[in-house]
């Protein structure tokens with residue numbers, strides 16, 4: 304297939320063609336997901352939990368993100384590759400953010416993702432001006448789990464919703480080319496997606512985002528313990544991992560996933 308570009312992703316958002324994204328941490332899965340037609344691979348700092356067994360994403364280092372981004376880049380051919388800036392690698396200064404983003408880009412990322420709204424606007428502008436594509440991340444931002452008091456829905460109530468909208472608009476105006484919305488009411492995610500010129504990728508944010516992302520190991524039912532409400536087990540009824548990933552892409556494209564009643568939040 305033709306490599307996915309930022310231009311193509313923006314076209315898909317404008318045309319209402321759903322964008323599929325999964326997390327990916329190694330070369331084997333990168334080749335598998337790329338071959339299955341996943342539009343975007345996210346080297347998420349969720350690797351702290353998924354690969355390292357950490358209780359949160361907070362302990363993940365830039366060096367570890369660089370290593371996994373290199374692994375994924377070697378296995379990928381056509382998917383758009385996004386790398387997470389880990390906790391502490393962009394908060395100190397705009398200059399620190401450029402240095403950290405450079406490390407991820409040199410490891411093979413085509414875009415970097417950072418969490419938070421408000422204070423991040425100037426950092427995003429600084430990165431974008433220097434040729435680094437940026438994805439924002441609002442709603443439940445896992446690097447702030449201790450400040451937020453747990454993994455709980457964000458943006459409920461008029462005031463919280465207005466703040467989230469303001470932060471989303473500011474990120475887009477600062478030049479962010481994509482936005483991840485995590486654990487927010489479906490109606491709020493729909494309003495934000497409709498109001499922005501850039502693709503909005505949802506996780507626990509309802510059907511009306513420009514696309515969807517899940518943690519790979521969650522949707523393959525490899526994660527021990529209780530799964531979040533917004534996850535679907537795509538291995539169910541599928542003979543192989545390849546078939547499960549193809550089913551995910553097909554269900555995102557056809558708006559069969561997520562299902563508002565099963566996976567949505569009010």
Ligand code: KIV
Nearest residue numbers: 326347348349483516
């Ligand atoms: O690290 C991650 O997996 C993420 C997604 C859940 C968006 O940031």
Ligand code: NA
Nearest residue numbers: 347348349387
């Ligand atoms: Na992340």
